Amino acid sequence: MGRNAMQPLAKVTPLKPPGRAGAIEVKNVGQVFKTRSQDVVALEDVSLEIKPGRFAVLVGPSGCGKSTLLMMMAGLRQQTSGTITVSGAPMPQPDPDRVGVVFQEPSLFPWLTAEENVEFPLALRGVPKAERRARAQDALKLVGLDGFGRRHPHELSGGMKQRVSIARGLVQDPPVLLMDEPFAALDEQTRMTMGDELLRIWAATGKTVVFVTHSLTEAVYLADEVIVMSARPGRIVDHLQVQLPRPRTYDMLSGDAFGALRDRIWRHIRKSA
Amino acid sequence: MSMRLSAKTLRHLIVIGLIALWELLPRTGLIPELFLPPLSATLMAGWTEAAEYGHALVVTLYEVLVSMAFACGGGILLGAIVGSLPRPRILIMPMVSSLYAVPLVILYPVFTVWLGIGSESKIAFASIYGFLPTMLATAAGIQTIDPQLLLAARSMGATLSQRLVRVIIPAAIPTVLSGLRVGGALVIVGVVVSEMLISSAGIGYLISRYRTILDSPHVFAGVLLVLFMAIAFNAAIRWIERKAAIWQTGTRAGQAADDVSSGVMQPAT
Numbered sequence: 001m002g003r004n005a006m007q008p009l010a011k012v013t014p015l016k017p018p019g020r021a022g023a024i025e026v027k028n029v030g031q032v033f034k035t036r037s038q039d040v041v042a043l044e045d046v047s048l049e050i051k052p053g054r055f056a057v058l059v060g061p062s063g064c065g066k067s068t069l070l071m072m073m074a075g076l077r078q079q080t081s082g083t084i085t086v087s088g089a090p091m092p093q094p095d096p097d098r099v100g101v102v103f104q105e106p107s108l109f110p111w112l113t114a115e116e117n118v119e120f121p122l123a124l125r126g127v128p129k130a131e132r133r134a135r136a137q138d139a140l141k142l143v144g145l146d147g148f149g150r151r152h153p154h155e156l157s158g159g160m161k162q163r164v165s166i167a168r169g170l171v172q173d174p175p176v177l178l179m180d181e182p183f184a185a186l187d188e189q190t191r192m193t194m195g196d197e198l199l200r201i202w203a204a205t206g207k208t209v210v211f212v213t214h215s216l217t218e219a220v221y222l223a224d225e226v227i228v229m230s231a232r233p234g235r236i237v238d239h240l241q242v243q244l245p246r247p248r249t250y251d252m253l254s255g256d257a258f259g260a261l262r263d264r265i266w267r268h269i270r271k272s273a
Numbered sequence: 274m275s276m277r278l279s280a281k282t283l284r285h286l287i288v289i290g291l292i293a294l295w296e297l298l299p300r301t302g303l304i305p306e307l308f309l310p311p312l313s314a315t316l317m318a319g320w321t322e323a324a325e326y327g328h329a330l331v332v333t334l335y336e337v338l339v340s341m342a343f344a345c346g347g348g349i350l351l352g353a354i355v356g357s358l359p360r361p362r363i364l365i366m367p368m369v370s371s372l373y374a375v376p377l378v379i380l381y382p383v384f385t386v387w388l389g390i391g392s393e394s395k396i397a398f399a400s401i402y403g404f405l406p407t408m409l410a411t412a413a414g415i416q417t418i419d420p421q422l423l424l425a426a427r428s429m430g431a432t433l434s435q436r437l438v439r440v441i442i443p444a445a446i447p448t449v450l451s452g453l454r455v456g457g458a459l460v461i462v463g464v465v466v467s468e469m470l471i472s473s474a475g476i477g478y479l480i481s482r483y484r485t486i487l488d489s490p491h492v493f494a495g496v497l498l499v500l501f502m503a504i505a506f507n508a509a510i511r512w513i514e515r516k517a518a519i520w521q522t523g524t525r526a527g528q529a530a531d532d533v534s535s536g537v538m539q540p541a542t
Contacts, residue, residue: 074428096430107425111443113520121429124439168429 020088021190022052022175022202022208024073029082031068031234036044042068044233046082050210050225052175055202056221058212061269065234066212067180073210074101074178086176096121100169104181105159108153108168115140115149118167128245139167142201159190163197170205177202179211184219191215192250195222199248216269230272319494324481330498333464333475336395337502340460343396344403345453352452357441373405373469378466382513385471395472399463403456410452417541446517454510461506465499478505 009040031043043065051057060067071077074207075091084091087098094101108117118136120129127135140149143163153161162182169177179198195218200208213219219243220228229240242261246250252258295312298304306314319326355361355369381398388394417439426440468477480495 076424091520094430098426099427103421103428105419105421106417107421109422109443111442120426120439124429124431124435126441167344181540 020029020052022087023085024048024050024056024176024208024210025085026069026073029069029072029079029084031065031077032080036157041233043079044235046229046236047232048227048236048239050208055199055208055211055222055224057210057216057219058210058229059216059225059226059265059269060234061231061272062214063234064229064231064272066229069229069234070178070180071161072210073176074099074255077100088130094185094237096172097176098174099178100172100174102162102165102169102177102179104184105128106158106165108155108161108164110153112152113149114145114151114153114156114273115152115230116163117164118149118171120168121172135171136167139171140164141210142204143167144171144197154169157190158186159194162186162194166198166201170201170207174207176208176210181212181214184205184214191218196248198222203246216265217253219265220258221246221253226261228266228268237272238265240264274423280328298318307487307489310493315493317496318488318490322491322494326476326494326498327427327493329474329476329479332392333468333477333502336392336399336464336468336475337461339392340396340399340403340464341442341457343400344456344460345407347400347409348404348452348456349411349449352408352449353415353445355408356412356415356439356445362412362416369405369409377402378470381467381470382386386469390473392474395464395475398467402463403458403460405456406459407449407452407456408457411445413450413488414448414452415441417448418444449512450514450517454507457506458503459512461503 019040026046026048029043029046030041033040033042039239046065046069058065058069068077072079073086073091073095078092089098091099108114112120115133115136118139120130120133122239137146137149140146143166143168145160145163148160153164156164164180166177167177169179182198183194186194198209198211199222211219211222223242225239225241228237228240229235230237240261244257292312296311298313299306299309299311299529310318311474355365379400380401381394384394384397388397422440422444425438426436431439464475465477465480469481470477472478476495476498480492483491485494
């Protein structure tokens with residue numbers, strides 16, 4: 001799929017309650033893992049704020065706790081100290097109405113078709129079959145997989161599987177989409193295409209996106225703001241705004257502004273690694 | 274598609290060839306009829322003693338079905354418990370795995386002492402014989418479920434029981450079925466072998482009795498019956514696998530999966 005190919009867009013649903021819907025606030029969050037021999041401080045005094053509709057990227061060296069922080073925003077893990085609120089309320093457990101999650105592995109159920117995978121969170125809540133199917137169709141259309149709903153995951157390429165996974169994260173129309181290195185397992189070309197696709201989906205839906213990645217280029221290319229973390233204990237060392245105009249294009253990658261931002265992030269990471 | 278068809282045709286040709294050889298080799302005298310009676314003589318022997326074989330088949334089938342219920346039911350239940358709970362797994366699995374290597378047939382004489390030479394001792398022996406692989410496969414099937422799938426289900430708000438019904442069971446089904454295939458086959462082996470050793474009824478008993486009087490056609494008629502039983506069992510398991518695939522994928526999608534596996538659709542890039 002070409003970078004500028006026109007995709008049929010599903011109808012854009014406006015954010016539900018305006019104001020705090022989609023806002024993420026992290027205040028003085030710490031996370032300590034207890035092991036048999038010692039306590040490991042994974043996160044220390046992490047505070048950040050992401051405004052609704054922003055595309056925020058978390059970068060940092062391996063083991064800096066960026067994925068842990070994301071899992072806490074998703075309600076899949078609880079912090080040891082501090083508070084996290086999403087759309088103004090804490091996340092004591094996962095809530096697919098408020099937060100959709102996309103993992104590094106597409107994590108699709110291999111015995112279900114693409115559309116059944118997308119319907120899965122709706123099926124859990126007893127949404128009637130016809131409505132489920134219609135919403136799954138909309139979500140698949142949004143991610144550019146119209147007509148592939150009947151296929152099973154093993155019949156889809158890596159990029160297509162990750163599109164299904166994104167559709168599944170979006171099917172309940174949550175104001176926030178959390179993505180944990182979603183394109184890390186893809187090849188370089190697919191990765192670039194998927195980045196552009198994600199920006200298109202983001203622009204069409206107005207979601208708040210928090211995106212974890214190892215790739216500095218990917219971080220600067222996608223982000224409104226980049227949050228840089230250091231390793232052991234994980235802390236925030238920089239929170240920078242990416243002022244590059246949108247839509248982002250491939251030419252920007254070689255520009256001075258782009259390079260300066262990437263260098264700034266790299267210096268932080270080199271220092272802490 | 275043409276490759277698939279030709280392989281199937283080839284398989285049929287091999288079976289037909291073997292049947293023809295079974296008839297021709299003894300008839301031409303290449304193999305003495307005592308070692309291998311011609312197929313026609315075997316069928317005739319079975320036909321003339323149809324009542325006796327029919328009665329033996331009923332006894333054997335009864336023992337096989339009851340043993341399968343014990344072996345598969347118990348194996349799946351215990352395998353599920355052992356597979357999902359770490360503590361019993363650590364306690365039991367090493368014992369079960371080493372027990373699996375023991376030729377359990379050595380226990381059969383003990384069973385006959387405890388339970389007599391009737392059906393009970395065969396059922397006890399065959400149940401234990403088939404139970405082990407079913408349990409090991411079920412435990413493995415549950416243990417090897419991708420934890421990422423469970424995490425994803427949790428992120429979508431799945432409760433514990435929803436994760437069990439919608440993720441753990443469907444994900445474990447293929448491994449459990451392969452365990453059933455092995456366990457069920459061992460149940461048939463267990464019943465027939467124990468009938469051959471010490472008993473007073475069943476196909477194994479008939480085979481054993483006719484062997485002592487060197488009546489080859491009647492021995493092979495019994496062998497044929499066991500063969501048909503194994504083939505029927507295999508067909509039943511395939512039917513269950515197909516049903517399970519359809520159940521797992523939702524009715525029409527299951528059919529679609531069959532179309533796909535025959536190479537109709539190709540993944541796009």
